[in-house]
Amino acid sequence: MHRTKVRVVEDALDANNTIARANRDDFDRHGVTVVNLMSAPGAGKTTLLEASLCEPLGEIRVGVLEGDVQGSFDADRLAALHLPVTQLNTDSGFGGECHLDANMVRSALPSLPLHDIDLLVIENVGNLVCPAEFRVGEDVRAMVCSVTEGEDKPLKYPLMFRTCELVVVNKIDLLEHLDFDLDKFLYYLDQVNPGVERMLVSARTGEGVEAWRDWLGAAAREERVPA
């Protein structure tokens, strides 16, 4: 029984990866770098994007694909930044999925202004489990982890922390009011993803946001260099 179930899961992930590769080919053809941005609910993905994309990112044109179970709360916030923002809801036709998958992103491709952007940030559904299992066609993965969530999160959700190229540790303005042990968190982080790039940020105060902007810019420029 269990063996069969595991096989089914593997098949589903294989199918997802095939579609993810097709998405990535389409993004590459347009010279668009794609960042899959993930976190738990309320870790501050949208606030980080607001804080970092309120001013132009140099010459790089940015678009956002906003993933939510339902509603357009975050997309409405980001649209105020005068960026092209596309909303993708997982509850219509997908049964209320807790993550984006490659097929959902594929269905959104016709709505994305791929000719007019260099960088697409895909804000995934807030969840530390399934989004890590499903590639959507991204070049790089970044996650936001809030210091309010406790030090143990890398150990409890290792796949998420292991598959990201960058961990943004957010809400550091609250550190003095928490029992959060930053050294212990970083120790756990290195246990599951040794040496992974990390940055300390407060999207609210702006501290560290420039480093995140630099990272986004570097990711986009790396993609734009002709192969």
Add this chain to the structure above:
Amino acid sequence: MHRTKVRVVEDALDANNTIARANRDDFDRHGVTVVNLMSAPGAGKTTLLEASLCEPLGEIRVGVLEGDVQGSFDADRLAALHLPVTQLNTDSGFGGECHLDANMVRSALPSLPLHDIDLLVIENVGNLVCPAEFRVGEDVRAMVCSVTEGEDKPLKYPLMFRTCELVVVNKIDLLEHLDFDLDKFLYYLDQVNPGVERMLVSARTGEGVEAWRDWLGAAAREERVPA
């Protein structure tokens, strides 16, 4: 295509509900009240249980079923309270599920000391989406929402907030350091689940924890009254 997919999802949820009812029958037969405790990662479920179960709950004997993708981090914390704690991992044989379902809980029944407890708290996997979709045999559902997660969570994850009998608003000791608008949060909460019972708590300072203990006690006593 979409219609077929929705049908498959409905079938899976029907099958889950059948097993959930069987679980509930078994719990009822033993006179055990079951609370399904849910939240986003890091909202403070385990800390709340530590703060509230460190002293006996009157005459009520409490056990905990601890759901995690992997590891026994939280179970180890709770075992220090000298409660019967059973760990249930979703990554073994289930493919790393982001929620508990009725079948997983059923597989744990033989490990639960049902003869020796009156109240079982099932600490679900940290996730605001799928745990809300899967009944596991509980009598009541409670969720923990941290004020650090922002006011918009009821609107973004409505099913979770709608299907709970109690919303514990945690980490209120941090309110003075946040931009969180409590009135706005409660307004959104009433939009998705009008008048749902709610309590303001700081598991860290102990504020409001007695109300949560009272709620647990009342839930257990209600179950024990012979029908």
